[in-house]
Amino acid sequence: MKTVKPLIMMIAIIMMAFGVQAQKLGKFGSSIEKQVGPKTVKVPYTDVVSYLGHAAPGNEDEVKDGKKFYYIYVWIPAVAPELGVRMMSPVPKGFKAKGAINGTGYKDNAGSKDYFDTYITIERSNIIDKSKINASEVANAEWVVLEYNDDSSEMPNNPGGSSYNSLLRYKSEVSNPAKALTIGLYRIGFTTYKRGEVNGTFLAEVASPIKLPGVAMAKTVEELAESLK
Numbered sequence: 174m175k176t177v178k179p180l181i182m183m184i185a186i187i188m189m190a191f192g193v194q195a196q197k198l199g200k201f202g203s204s205i206e207k208q209v210g211p212k213t214v215k216v217p218y219t220d221v222v223s224y225l226g227h228a229a230p231g232n233e234d235e236v237k238d239g240k241k242f243y244y245i246y247v248w249i250p251a252v253a254p255e256l257g258v259r260m261m262s263p264v265p266k267g268f269k270a271k272g273a274i275n276g277t278g279y280k281d282n283a284g285s286k287d288y289f290d291t292y293i294t295i296e297r298s299n300i301i302d303k304s305k306i307n308a309s310e311v312a313n314a315e316w317v318v319l320e321y322n323d324d325s326s327e328m329p330n331n332p333g334g335s336s337y338n339s340l341l342r343y344k345s346e347v348s349n350p351a352k353a354l355t356i357g358l359y360r361i362g363f364t365t366y367k368r369g370e371v372n373g374t375f376l377a378e379v380a381s382p383i384k385l386p387g388v389a390m391a392k393t394v395e396e397l398a399e400s401l402k
């Protein structure tokens with residue numbers, strides 16, 4: 174009896190720790206690292222824009238390679254050294270972020286148990302003039318995928334216990350204009366790894382290691398143009 178009780182308690186503590194960890198999202202660390210005592214830690218991004226959304230069958234923006242894609246449009250007003258993008262589904266329980274954007278359908282579905290296996294891309298367009306942010310210009314723009322990520326071990330597991338959430342850090346390559354993070358219209362593409370319907374709430378964040386005044390993020394081109402007025 175003496176050894177059984179502590180063992181049960183230990184198991185309970187471990188289970189609780191895992192339960193809490195499953196949806197806990199820490200600060201978004203950049204690629205810049207510093208030493209804190211014996212540990213190497215990633216310095217958090219200073220400028221983070223959060224978007225809370227809801228993906229549902231039939232409301233995708235585009236079907237690409239048999240996958241239903243949803244986009245979030247981002248306007249970058251200055252040359253950025255690095256951008257971080259991360260995404261998880263569902264939105265972590267009790268998640269709060271100052272100034273988070275509530276996307277269409279999010280409030281009605283907050284707390285829903287539905288989630289999906291996220292997959293992110295960061296894409297740059299050839300639109301570098303704010304006045305050209307409108308539906309027809311964007312539809313005819315050229316888009317280049319700069320980076321993508323499917324699963325990241327840095328993200329909390331999904332409720333099923335799998336590390337299917339996504340995170341990427343994209344460093345500007347100053348010597349290569351095709352790979353540099355210059356002023357312009359970008360978008361984050363999100364879909365599932367597997368082809369098929371996407372359903373569930375999600376949190377998407379775009380972050381920069383320096384304060385970039387005027388960074389705007391919206392679900393639609395029209396909303397983005399409106400927010401930049």
Ligand SMILES: [Ca+2]
Nearest residue numbers: 291323324337
């Ligand atoms: Ca994934």
